[in-house]
Amino acid sequence: MKVNPEFFPLTQIATRFVDQLAQCRRLNLTVHEASEHHVLIELPYSSELIGYPDTGVIHGGVITTLMDTASGSAVVCSIYDHYQSLELSPTLDLRVDYMKPAQPNKPVYGFAECYKISSSVAFTRAIAYQDSIDDPIAHAVGSFMRISPEMIGDNFRQALLGKTSEQPRNVSLQAQSQSQNETHTPERSALLDVKEIVKQATELNDFSHLLAHVPYTNFIGMAVERFGDELVFRLPAKDDNIGNPTLPAIHGGVIAGFMEMSAIVQLMVFMNTSKVPKVVDFSIDYLRAGYHKDTFAECKITRQGRRVANVSIDCWQTSRKKLIATARAHFLID
Numbered sequence: 001m002k003v004n005p006e007f008f009p010l011t012q013i014a015t016r017f018v019d020q021l022a023q024c025r026r027l028n029l030t031v032h033e034a035s036e037h038h039v040l041i042e043l044p045y046s047s048e049l050i051g052y053p054d055t056g057v058i059h060g061g062v063i064t065t066l067m068d069t070a071s072g073s074a075v076v077c078s079i080y081d082h083y084q085s086l087e088l089s090p091t092l093d094l095r096v097d098y099m100k101p102a103q104p105n106k107p108v109y110g111f112a113e114c115y116k117i118s119s120s121v122a123f124t125r126a127i128a129y130q131d132s133i134d135d136p137i138a139h140a141v142g143s144f145m146r147i148s149p150e151m152i153g154d155n156f157r158q159a160l161l162g163k164t165s166e167q168p169r170n171v172s173l174q175a176q177s178q179s180q181n182e183t184h185t186p187e188r189s190a191l192l193d194v195k196e197i198v199k200q201a202t203e204l205n206d207f208s209h210l211l212a213h214v215p216y217t218n219f220i221g222m223a224v225e226r227f228g229d230e231l232v233f234r235l236p237a238k239d240d241n242i243g244n245p246t247l248p249a250i251h252g253g254v255i256a257g258f259m260e261m262s263a264i265v266q267l268m269v270f271m272n273t274s275k276v277p278k279v280v281d282f283s284i285d286y287l288r289a290g291y292h293k294d295t296f297a298e299c300k301i302t303r304q305g306r307r308v309a310n311v312s313i314d315c316w317q318t319s320r321k322k323l324i325a326t327a328r329a330h331f332l333i334d
Contacts, residue, residue: 009035013034014039014073014076014077018031021069023065023242023253027065029042029069030042034074036077036078039111040110042107042109045104045108048215048219049062051276052276052278053192053214055104057101059257063128064096064140066110066253067126068252070112072144074113074114075089075144076088079114079122079146086152086157087149088152090145091143091145092144092285094142095284096138096256096283097280099137100137101278109129109130110128121146124143124144125139125142126139128140153246194275195274198268198269205226208223220235223236232296233258235250235294237294239292249291250290255324255325258315260313263277266299277332279329285327295315295324299311299313304330312326313326
């Protein structure tokens with residue numbers, strides 16, 4: 001897709017911003033348009049991102065990462081246009097409503113706009129879609145905290161202004177994604193016997209086999225252990241998951257995806273579901289920075305009706321008393 005810089009003058013700044021984030025490079029996100037009002041980013045399909053192996057549908061956490069990145073980029077562009085300064089604005093909260101699954105083997109586009117900037121907070125809305133923005137996959141609203149320009153760091157500022165060498169793309173994932181999109185449909189697994197897989201994992205107290213069926217869990221590097229009636233989920237420190245290179249800190253979308261997948265496994269284990277639960281909506285509040293270290297999560301289930309379950313998720317690093325994020329989500333079950 002070609003971009004006319006006269007119509008979208010901030011495309012290069014948005015591109016440099018996205019390319020500075022390790023998780024975005026690994027996802028091979030591409031900025032197509034950026035102005036003072038909006039940002040448009042493309043996410044190519046990859047089998048590594050599959051969250052539902054029987055259909056080939058990508059994980060909801062990837063969609064969240066796309067919209068979080070697009071929204072954050074829109075904030076960067078809007079602030080730069082209004083104040084001629086560069087700020088790095090971490091996500092305060094993000095709510096995502098999922099309307100339908102993304103079709104396999106097709107890219108997903110994230111369109112975001114920053115519609116209000118106050119002295120301390122920027123407000124955004126975003127849409128994820130494939131064929132038409134009028135037929136959305138998901139919708140998101142978020143708020144981002146404004147931080148003093150001095151906090152961005154000279155290296156990061158110079159990178160956004162194009163005064164340093166560009167960060168290399170993850171060529172292997174890019175080539176893999178292009179190959180999958182241009183040549184053939186990836187093989188899909190037979191319909192998973194979720195109950196049998198969960199039964200084996202529970203009996204052996206080894207959930208690695210369960211997680212191995214979901215490529216996205218390997219993509220972010222997720223693990224789970226059971227202690228009595230409790231499951232504790234772990235996201236090991238991984239360079240590819242970084243979203244803020246200045247601190248460094250984990251990408252907010254990765255934290256959201258980790259928490260969403262934790263809730264899915266919790267439902268599969270304790271509600272005896274026969275299918276992988278499908279997310280309906282996901283709302284997350286970021287309480288403090290998720291630094292580049294091991295991260296943990298626990299879930300609590302509240303059943304609502306025969307087909308919908310509500311799950312609350314807490315996420316922390318050094319202490320359960322110091323949560324880095326809390327989330328609430330609804331899922332369709334049997």
